[in-house]
Amino acid sequence: MILANFIDLVKVQLLGLHGFVLVYACTVFDHDLMLLEQGGNDDEEHIKLPTLNLFFFVQNFLSLSLSLSLSLFFSFW
Incomplete structure (x- = not known):
């Protein structure tokens, strides 16, 4: 029972990490695409991205x- 709960816990952690990586990648991709459409680099946008x-x-x-x-x-209750 405890092992099954631990495995479920690891699955949740991995799904959360995978979700974070996907959100991070999409945010960076959208930002780079926006910069390409504007035709240049904007230093102010580079400051906002890490905050997001x-x-x-x-x-x-x-x-x-x-x-x-x-x-x-x-699991312990």
Whole structure:
């Protein structure tokens, strides 16, 4: 039972990490595509992009932490 819960927990962690990588890649791709359409590099946009990625990272981290806490709580309860 504990091993099954641990395997489910690992699956949730991997899915969350995969989701973060996809969001990060899509954000960078959209930003690069926007710069190509504008015809140049904009330094201000390069400053905004890491902030957006940091937001997605924190959001994903909090989601994973919550799922980990709930999984551990219900596995021992």
